[in-house]
Amino acid sequence: MIINSTDNSRVKLWSKLKQKKYRDEYHLFVVEEKHLIEEAIAAGMLDTLIIRDGCDNPFDREAVYVSEAIMKKLSNNVSLNECIGICRIPENSAIKGTSFIILEQLQDPGNVGTIIRTACSFGYDAVLLSRDCASPYSYKTIQASQGAVFQIPVIVDDIEKLIAEVRSLGCTVYATTLDTDCFLSDVKVPDRYALLFGNEGQGLSEKAVKLSDCSVKIEMARFESLNVAIAMGICAYRFKH
Amino acid sequence: MIINSTDNSRVKLWSKLKQKKYRDEYHLFVVEEKHLIEEAIAAGMLDTLIIRDGCDNPFDREAVYVSEAIMKKLSNNVSLNECIGICRIPENSAIKGTSFIILEQLQDPGNVGTIIRTACSFGYDAVLLSRDCASPYSYKTIQASQGAVFQIPVIVDDIEKLIAEVRSLGCTVYATTLDTDCFLSDVKVPDRYALLFGNEGQGLSEKAVKLSDCSVKIEMARFESLNVAIAMGICAYRFKH
Numbered sequence: 001m002i003i004n005s006t007d008n009s010r011v012k013l014w015s016k017l018k019q020k021k022y023r024d025e026y027h028l029f030v031v032e033e034k035h036l037i038e039e040a041i042a043a044g045m046l047d048t049l050i051i052r053d054g055c056d057n058p059f060d061r062e063a064v065y066v067s068e069a070i071m072k073k074l075s076n077n078v079s080l081n082e083c084i085g086i087c088r089i090p091e092n093s094a095i096k097g098t099s100f101i102i103l104e105q106l107q108d109p110g111n112v113g114t115i116i117r118t119a120c121s122f123g124y125d126a127v128l129l130s131r132d133c134a135s136p137y138s139y140k141t142i143q144a145s146q147g148a149v150f151q152i153p154v155i156v157d158d159i160e161k162l163i164a165e166v167r168s169l170g171c172t173v174y175a176t177t178l179d180t181d182c183f184l185s186d187v188k189v190p191d192r193y194a195l196l197f198g199n200e201g202q203g204l205s206e207k208a209v210k211l212s213d214c215s216v217k218i219e220m221a222r223f224e225s226l227n228v229a230i231a232m233g234i235c236a237y238r239f240k241h
Numbered sequence: 242m243i244i245n246s247t248d249n250s251r252v253k254l255w256s257k258l259k260q261k262k263y264r265d266e267y268h269l270f271v272v273e274e275k276h277l278i279e280e281a282i283a284a285g286m287l288d289t290l291i292i293r294d295g296c297d298n299p300f301d302r303e304a305v306y307v308s309e310a311i312m313k314k315l316s317n318n319v320s321l322n323e324c325i326g327i328c329r330i331p332e333n334s335a336i337k338g339t340s341f342i343i344l345e346q347l348q349d350p351g352n353v354g355t356i357i358r359t360a361c362s363f364g365y366d367a368v369l370l371s372r373d374c375a376s377p378y379s380y381k382t383i384q385a386s387q388g389a390v391f392q393i394p395v396i397v398d399d400i401e402k403l404i405a406e407v408r409s410l411g412c413t414v415y416a417t418t419l420d421t422d423c424f425l426s427d428v429k430v431p432d433r434y435a436l437l438f439g440n441e442g443q444g445l446s447e448k449a450v451k452l453s454d455c456s457v458k459i460e461m462a463r464f465e466s467l468n469v470a471i472a473m474g475i476c477a478y479r480f481k482h
Binding site: 120122146148185218219222226227229230233 | 351355358359361362363364385387389392425426459460461462463466467468470471472474475478479481482
């Protein structure tokens with residue numbers, strides 16, 4: 001099938017997926033690199049493969065062919081894509097496992113994507129996001145996650161509910177905050193745990209800290225400031241090794 | 242003094258500072274936030290304070306006032322600045338200390354800035370950059386460094402020379418690479434050391450690995466992929482704690 005009109009109803013729907021509200025409505029998102037489409041296929045999350053007319057289809061999948069104008073309309077990438085994938089956002093599944101990352105109100109999609117990538121690399125069982133976090137399915141987040149969003153469960157829900165669920169699984173919940181005397185290197189790591197990280201500027205809310213079992217901070221020499229994705233990387237590593 | 246013409250010779254010079262070659266030529270760079278200007282003043286690196294005409298001067302410093310059009314011309318920031326600072330790039334000083342971060346060919350200014358910020362937080366003595374790294378004095382790097390560039394020496398030179406200099410200070414040089422059997426958690430940290438990180442896609446060059454004393458990798462569960470600023474954060478923390 002070839003689509004040439006930017007007024008085509010499917011093209012109109014796909015182009016709306018740049019906006020979070022339409023991703024949420026249709027449970028779909030866009031990926032724009034060949035290796036990410038491969039990961040989407042492997043994860044069973046690819047809905048529609050779209051190829052620019054005249055380009056080869058490098059996948060063993062049926063594709064919809066579109067004009068250059070449509071490909072540009074669907075893309076965030078500055079260079080012209082040969083292919084993009086429309087992927088399904090999975091339904092929230094039951095939270096399972098023994099180690100989790102929880103994010104509250106993170107605003108930067110690069111940070112959210114990088115944290116998903118890091119959590120995946122260290123074998124965490126899921127990344128849990130409060131509803132006011134940057135979307136895990138935006139272009140910038142997907143790029144920063146480098147496809148990890150296809151390899152580790154990512155669940156968006158109310159922060160109270162997320163914390164309650166991991167506690168019901170027996171996890172000790174560690175709030176990361178500067179306002180504590182407990183240093184990361186002193187933590188005796190339990191069998192089951194969740195690490196909680198807050199907003200880039202304000203950190204965690206009081207509510208989230210209260211719902212946690214204990215607080216922890218990364219010891220620093222000076223400056224008292226780390227990017228939240230860096231702080232997460234350090235804690236995520238320390239708890240696993 | 243008030244400048245209203247965008248053709249003014251100083252305005253023309255300042256507006257060129259968005260480009261690396263002119264920053265290198267004039268040894269000047271621009272910072273665009275009040276707290277960063279404060280840090281530049283504290284570090285003795287502020288050359289010229291520029292205030293938008295009609296705005297208050299919040300600093301105890303003489304300022305040059307400029308029109309809105311000029312402020313827009315000088316800024317990278319999407320919102321209109323009230324003040325910006327033209328800062329001096331310090332001359333390369335002698336490398337001093339016992340712990341260093343060395344970067345080879347890092348391309349992303351966000352990564353370079355984040356690494357400078359993290360190195361500063363953990364009390365490293367300097368960040369040393371190969372000449373083909375993203376500039377430490379671009380808008381994006383300065384933003385990501387959150388002012389750390391005013392608090393820790395940042396030195397740009399040939400990679401061979403940088404490695405030779407820290408070795409002459411008695412440092413063991415650790416190359417971070419996936420191609421090694423030495424895990425980060427097994428390292429017995431020496432008194433003096435330098436940690437070497439390479440390009441986002443290719444990692445370290447063979448040359449840089451050969452010039453190092455040993456190689457080290459971060460143990461991972463799967464996916465074998467970490468953002469370089471995350472990898473640096475984890476190693477930087479581990480060597481200090």
